[in-house]
Amino acid sequence: MKILTNWLRTYVPDIAVDDHQLAEDLTLRGIAVEGVHNLGPGNGHLFEMDITTNRVDAMNHYGIAREAATIYNLPLASLHAQLPAPLAAKPFPVRIEADAEALCGRFTAQVLRGVTIAPSTGLTADYFHLLAQKQISNAVDASNVTLLGMGHPTHAFDLDRIEGGIVVRLAHKGEKLKLLDGTDRILEADDLVIADEQKALGLAGVMGGWDSMITADTKNILVEAAWFDQASIRRSARRHGLHTDASHRFERGADFNAAPIANALVSMHILESGGTLEGDLIDLVIPEVAAKTASRPAIELSVKEVQRHLGTTLAPEGITKEIVSQFLTALGCTLTPQTDDTFAVQLPSWRLDLEREIDLIEEVARVYGYNGFANTLPAPGIVIAHPAAAKEAAVRSRLLALGYSESVSSTFASQSDSDLFAAAGKGTVAMENPLSEEATLLRPSLIPGMVTMLAHNLNRDVKEVRLFEQGQLFTGSTDQVNEAAGLSLGLTGHVSPAPPLQKAADAPFYELKGVAESLLSLFDLGGDPVAYSTEVPVWLEPGRSAAISLAGKPIGFFGELAASQGQQRKLRQPIFLAELDLARLYAMPLRKVIARDLSRFQTVERDFSFTMPDSMQWQTVVDAIHALGIAELQRLTPIEVWRDSKKYPGVYALLLRCVFQSEERTLNEAELTGWWSSIITTLMALGGTIRAPEGTFPRT
Template sequence: MDILTPWLRSYLPALDVTDAQLAEDLTLRGIAVEGTFPLEGGGTRYEMDITTNRVDAMNHYGVAREVAAIYNVALKPIAETAAVAANVEGAAYPVRIEAQDLCGRFTARVVRGVAVKASTGKIAEYFRALGQKPISGPVDVTNFGWLAMGQPTHVFDLDTLEGAIVVRRAKAGERLRLLDGSDKVLVADDLVVADEKKALALAGVMGGWESRVTEATKNILVEAAWFDPAAIRASSRRHGLHTDASHRFERGADFAAAPLANNLVTRLVVEQAGGEVAGPMTDVVIPALAAKTADRAPIALRVSEVQRHLGTTADGAGIREEIVARYLTALGCSLTETAKGAYAVKLPSWRLDLEREIDLIEEVARVYGYNKFANTLPTFTGTVVELPQAAAESAIRTTLRALGYSEAISSTFCAAEEAAAFASAPAVALGNPLSAEAGMLRPALTPGMATMLAHNLHRDVTTVRLFEMGTVFTGSTAKVNEHVGLSLGLTGDARATALYKAEDALFYELKGTLEAVLAKFAGVVTLDAQELPAWVAAGRGARVLLDGAPVAVFGELAAAEAQKRKLRQTVAMAEVNAAALLERALRQPVSQEISRYQAVERDFSFVFPDSVRWEAIEAAVRGLGVAELQSVAPVEIFRDAKGKAIAAGSYSLLTRVVFQSTERTLAEEDLTGSSARIVVALTGLGGVQRA
């Protein structure tokens, strides 16, 4: 948002630092000034980046409060005239809050006999400097109010109202035309400001068309209220509206600000449009919501804890007790001493982000200036204790990096349709999601992996090898289950070998990667093609079992999922239950002396039925117990599509066996006997030796 230094200085008459110094000091305190732009006639426009938890600083008076705390200068109150601030003769306008869980406070005041015209004076001057579009005096005044103190307000044409103001939930199907000209069909969860007959405004988001102030308006009702953040956020997103009002209400407005804002706007309406205030201000408060916001219980603060956490300052003096009290008081806290060096701190209504003692300690450090603390290492006793699963996690990461994979991190959230497509376990829905695309806690890592692969491919990075190890969430909002997951993704640079074609290369590369990872853990690895999820392309995936228990699934991404992401080349992914791996013991490497005697290779060419898998062939050879057997590996596989050289339903496999003794050079008779036993074993699997 933009902040004008002339407006700031109107609240800080004793401030004597330059705009440049002020910008630097604010930035060092977390109220970041990202750009400065000189104004005609003097002063500066700050382009500021205020974090979402600091809604209190999203206005000129909030920033001025920070400045007053930093420089220890007096802060002028928001101006009010006695005639407006005090009760005046007449009856208060009737207000009834029916949705008492969603509206905690509502103020209303009547101004009669106005003449609507263009804004003048400081409002017009500040709006020009900010690039704010002027509309009319009373409407500009409401915009001036939230720019000044952060509290959204609204003005109604009083003569369009029928009876009392009623704050209620909308009726399902109720229609409302808003100020932007759009017609909205409301749902029962929407909160509206209404009269006795109709809805007047979508509460906290936008006013209605029929009750808007125009040049013909003669009488005005000024409104300032507090609405529940979650309700406003839901309505804003449901109807595709994001306004200055909703931006602030969604983040938690100041419960105590409504009367002050109503007084300010009422005074300025009279200044800009004439007229007279008729009757006192109506102020309806719901105590239960006030207790959660403006009337929160005090926080215990110990100065010794402030000093312990913050340590030594650059000047060596440390944080003294009077500094703690001064800073917190300047920020709006009320301190009551409960013991020597201990206080009960009453929190300001505008700082909903303060909840614990450590939050107050952080505020002291922030206002004092992080750059003013000495560079010291924290005290430490004891030793660093490695987490029980650290070695296993390191083994997985090291193996994958060695195989050419880069570690990546994806979002913890995903869309509901992605959760359903990539995981069989129930996903956990968020109460207040950032968007429809981030409405669920991820039940698997594969949705994020697919997104990352697509992100690379859409930016012409055609060869990608990624892995992610992170937490996945299943269950319900009542009980969330967390465990560690592992996801792998690869695409591009798929090369044929003697064992498989280029179109199968990604599948077999991913299979080999998983085997390399699982080889780090104790257990027997097997594969099958049962119970594959829908995201795996038909006939292009497999399930990995460790000692008979499923631990991973992998395969090529199904065409439907690839089309959603506009992927034009094959993508392969794997989802691994890393938690199951981390419970197992790591294999311990064992070294042995290298044989000084020559190794001898023997090749065996057999035709096998398609039902015979490699793991059975390898097990049959190794199961012979030949002491000199060093390795057995497939070298070449061949199928004849026409069924001439090799019958349909069969394949030819060239297997290479390596023999080597650690005690002597092997003689031909040794090799002949072992080879004959291997031929018998492979024949027993249904194989036919080729000549």
């Protein structure tokens, strides 16, 4: 956004600092000036501004002037329009239909007769030249200069092209409207339009219509300034692929009380070239909308809370009650003392971003200047770690150690993704002001975001990816939102090398299973059994996925994304996903790490070489050997596993290493021989056969 310092100083003429210092002071208060350009003698400077989307009130010269007046404690000139006395006339017919009242909370209209359409002159022409703003005509430029000056969008209609009166209504589905850019639009039933009794005249808050535009032949004008609902304007602008100066501001929350003064300013600029004012300003107000915007309930503000949050300042007097009152009053708030320490703060109509006491505290800090606070550490006990912080860190550390990279996806989800991935019966939370059709809900699952991130990598030829995300899930309804911690894992690409007893294509499935078990091992499960089943959601491929249950209740799923979903999303290779309910895990304590002294006695290793049936699982072998109760057995490791299914079908070779060690003594040959014999007997009971030294099962 471009701001002229000469124009800015007409609202705050007593600013003593130069333009460069002004730019620095504004930037330090969050009103960022990214560039300062000299416009030559007498023309001041041009500020290139970067205004955040929540500060629509500062997207104009008057809003920046208000900030400057607050910083330097100077008076701010009021916005005032010098209009001639109106000619008596019957009020022009204007109405807002009932189904549009929530979307158009205020509508003002002023009739001008006998106007002269001519090029703009004077300050308007000078300002437009310095801003490189295109001039059209005095009537159109009047709307633009008002928008640049005080920030509220307006529009001028050719009064003689209006049939009957003005009607603010919802469009008829399929209704056609030709806009000022010459394009024809087919409207939907939820598009808000400004119309006459016969046709639509403009897409409200976005762009005016061709049939009522100002031309060189225009003699009579209707000036309109209104307040429109943010979500309605955003929806229509996105649907029709339009982004205008007006929609940019209405989408972010316009000032409900600005319409009358904006209308008067436009009328004043037009009448400078001739014409008369007919009738008083027509001002329709919907009380229910006014109560939600301009007449919001006052917020109680405690000066002690301001001081507690903001801490020590470099100035010895600190943040006083007088400073709080000075700053907030200058920003447009009305402060009514309640006690010696508290105010009731009535919020300005142009600051819809202020909602809570902490917002007001932040405003005090911002205007005071963050560089005015001392660098001090918080007192002990003030900063308290989140109850789940240690558990979250443990999960993160384990996954990073396992080779997974942390990722962050969008908090929003589409309706289609939510229908597919959300847990049944928990409900979804719709957004009141969705950014797009693909972000209409708060995410009920982390899986859609994980699928998107994996696809993003595959589409850029990254063929082996391991990601995880810890984040919040949202279920319930708009009235009752439930949050819970969740974890998603994403894996694509073959494990290299593939395990000897598995197909390469199956290795990712078993890797995810191992990762899930590793995460569960971090927590003290209280002896509750972990079980697996094939009852999986529809987004997982049957036969290549599983559900994890803890104490009989599902705690997660893992497996390959369903082939139909992979084809629909045009994935280049299979992807494997897992989702765990972290909220249940976080309800359990972390497993305590127990350290013990290392034994001073030597270890004894013994290898056992067997052939085992293909059906024999490693866990079964482990459980059987541990069941022997050999306390001195410290480790049990499969050193090598291989197979040759063509020569020796139905079996695989296993080289098993056992490590024995005592805490109290050196082991003797007799007891070692006894343990070895027991292990051999156990393995043979499981169907194993000792491999002969000459290698009856050669490795290939």
